[in-house]
Amino acid sequence: MKGKSFFRTIQVKLVIIYLLLILVAMQLIGVYFISTVKNSLISSFTNNLKEQADILSKFAAPSLAAKPDTESDSPESTTEDLSLVVRNLFSISGAEVQVLDSNGRLVATSLQGHQSDIGSKKNKSLAVSRALQNIPDNEEEIIDEDNIRKKMIAQPVTLNDKVVGAVYVVASMNDLYETVNRVNQIFFSGTLIALGLTGVLGILLAHTITNPIQGLTRQAEAVAEGKFDLKVPVLGDDEIGRLSMAFNDMTIRLKEALSVNEEENEKLASILSNMSDGVVAADEHGKIIIWNRRALELLEIPNCEGYELSELFELSEQKLLELQQGRGQTLLIEHNFDEQEIGDSNEGMLRATFTPIHRRDKGITGTIAVLQDVTEQEKLEQSRRQFVANVSHELRTPLTTIKSYAEALNDGALEERELSERFVGVIRNETERMIRLVTDLLHLSRLDSNQAPLRRRQTNIHDMLDEVADRFSFQLRQKSIKASVLVDRGLESAWLDRDQIDQVLDNLFSNAIKYTLDGGKIELLAKKSGDSSALAISVKDTGIGIPKKDLNRIFDRFYRVDKARSRNMGGTGLGLSIAREIVKAHSGTISLHSELNEGTTVTFTLPLLQEGGDLA
Numbered sequence: 001m002k003g004k005s006f007f008r009t010i011q012v013k014l015v016i017i018y019l020l021l022i023l024v025a026m027q028l029i030g031v032y033f034i035s036t037v038k039n040s041l042i043s044s045f046t047n048n049l050k051e052q053a054d055i056l057s058k059f060a061a062p063s064l065a066a067k068p069d070t071e072s073d074s075p076e077s078t079t080e081d082l083s084l085v086v087r088n089l090f091s092i093s094g095a096e097v098q099v100l101d102s103n104g105r106l107v108a109t110s111l112q113g114h115q116s117d118i119g120s121k122k123n124k125s126l127a128v129s130r131a132l133q134n135i136p137d138n139e140e141e142i143i144d145e146d147n148i149r150k151k152m153i154a155q156p157v158t159l160n161d162k163v164v165g166a167v168y169v170v171a172s173m174n175d176l177y178e179t180v181n182r183v184n185q186i187f188f189s190g191t192l193i194a195l196g197l198t199g200v201l202g203i204l205l206a207h208t209i210t211n212p213i214q215g216l217t218r219q220a221e222a223v224a225e226g227k228f229d230l231k232v233p234v235l236g237d238d239e240i241g242r243l244s245m246a247f248n249d250m251t252i253r254l255k256e257a258l259s260v261n262e263e264e265n266e267k268l269a270s271i272l273s274n275m276s277d278g279v280v281a282a283d284e285h286g287k288i289i290i291w292n293r294r295a296l297e298l299l300e301i302p303n304c305e306g307y308e309l310s311e312l313f314e315l316s317e318q319k320l321l322e323l324q325q326g327r328g329q330t331l332l333i334e335h336n337f338d339e340q341e342i343g344d345s346n347e348g349m350l351r352a353t354f355t356p357i358h359r360r361d362k363g364i365t366g367t368i369a370v371l372q373d374v375t376e377q378e379k380l381e382q383s384r385r386q387f388v389a390n391v392s393h394e395l396r397t398p399l400t401t402i403k404s405y406a407e408a409l410n411d412g413a414l415e416e417r418e419l420s421e422r423f424v425g426v427i428r429n430e431t432e433r434m435i436r437l438v439t440d441l442l443h444l445s446r447l448d449s450n451q452a453p454l455r456r457r458q459t460n461i462h463d464m465l466d467e468v469a470d471r472f473s474f475q476l477r478q479k480s481i482k483a484s485v486l487v488d489r490g491l492e493s494a495w496l497d498r499d500q501i502d503q504v505l506d507n508l509f510s511n512a513i514k515y516t517l518d519g520g521k522i523e524l525l526a527k528k529s530g531d532s533s534a535l536a537i538s539v540k541d542t543g544i545g546i547p548k549k550d551l552n553r554i555f556d557r558f559y560r561v562d563k564a565r566s567r568n569m570g571g572t573g574l575g576l577s578i579a580r581e582i583v584k585a586h587s588g589t590i591s592l593h594s595e596l597n598e599g600t601t602v603t604f605t606l607p608l609l610q611e612g613g614d615l616a
Helices: 004-006 010-067 074-090 112-117 126-132 174-224 241-272 293-300 310-311 317-324 375-410 418-447 461-471 474-476 497-515 563-568 577-583
Strands: 097-102 104-110 136-143 149-159 162-172 278-283 288-293 330-334 348-357 363-373 459-462 484-488 495-496 519-527 534-541 589-595 599-608
Touching: 004 418, 010 097, 010 149, 010 162, 010 174, 074 097, 112 363, 126 136, 126 149, 126 162, 149 589, 162 484, 174 241, 241 288, 278 293, 278 310, 278 519, 293 599, 310 317, 310 363, 375 418, 375 599, 418 577, 459 461, 459 497, 461 484, 461 497, 461 519, 461 534, 497 519, 497 577, 497 599, 577 589, 577 599
Parallel strands: 484 519
Antiparallel strands: 097 104, 097 162, 136 149, 149 162, 278 288, 278 363, 330 348, 348 363, 459 495, 519 534, 534 599, 589 599
């Protein structure tokens, strides 16, 4: 891999390009130069042979013309002079010169070993035949038995336009080709030297180009890793130098842009994590990509990763199609929410508002869902509806009774004394019941609006509980109920609003008497909490108890376990609600524990304060 990456570098590529350019140029020059030299040498060699052949033909023409035509004549007198001339004046290294008469017989030769062939017809070359036929320019290259390249020329010998013989010249071309080979070797050596120098110069030149590029590469890698403090050195005012300056400027701007982006992302992340509403974002395919902690809490899931919008919110295909078309949606998601049992702490309701994300030229690129916990609002709305219905019902019943008895009195019952007195008594009782109801409602209204300020004073706990039992002594005797008051040792007094706490105790004690059968028992108990920072007062009875399904809503306004019996006993259904609000105003808590047909225990705790409002 390293070798491959090395040969892929710009520096190596530049050097290879330089070498290839030089190599191609040298090859082209070499081919042209060597071809020209070779052609020139061959042409010069051939011309030299032709010149010598012409000179010899001129010397040989008179001798060959004076030679007898018949074969019986002795050739010794005519060829002696020619042989002398051929051997002495036309000696060429490695060449053979022959003079032939018009009949093709050898008249003279330059080789001593061929002197015995004079007078014979051993040269049957086609070039000689053509020369004897007065055809000029008879030349060719031949390779003999010893694999030696030779040049052969046959020149006609004429006298008075009559062919009297021929000159035959054969010369070796080894020296010529050795010269060409030496030229090739010199050119090859020069090419290698040129390539070596070009490689060195190419490396130096490529280094001047690639070194700044390597610096830019290192800086780009550093920027990719988040390092923006390094700068590329600017080595000149050329293209690479301007590129380095532009890259440094880009790095500075990118650092600023990323800093701004990170700051915005931190702001967005902080806003998302601290929002009271849940936020879930999905891409164009409906896959969840962003969510905050509040969304996980509301949806009661550990993570949104891998979920799709339709799966998370159980959206129908119709609603998904509307979202893809760019139309927002608002849904209410129920979590075991029951309108008839709104007091259950496990119930809840979410409002999900879906808003498509539009991007220019791309259409819908995602969806944002905002989740709001509307459980309390729904509970308040339901409580409001129930409150209006309960108040209307509570007022309508006595008003209907009063109206009916008033109409009866008006129709003549007033004249009958006993009947009229009984009717008037019913009207008075119903009126008092409405007065109690309105009084309780006004009291709750003042508590809700903090218009009932606490008037704390030091109160003896034992005396307060004894007085409560005394106030209900008549009702206790009527039902033969035994009441007992127990106060822990060391618990003497507490700072509290005596009037309001008396009202709480009266409500609790009155309820205990109402729902305790004859001969039962009621206990008033006061003690300190484990860390002695709070006062706990309990009202315990042995009455009929409360079913478990009603325990969670027993402190709701107008809520009754047995509506018909409670109304007959004169209750308004607001006593426990008023008690809870008074305890809350004292920064305390109230709880109820009950078993059906075994009894009920109501306990409220109040912080033990010293004078001035400090903890005891």
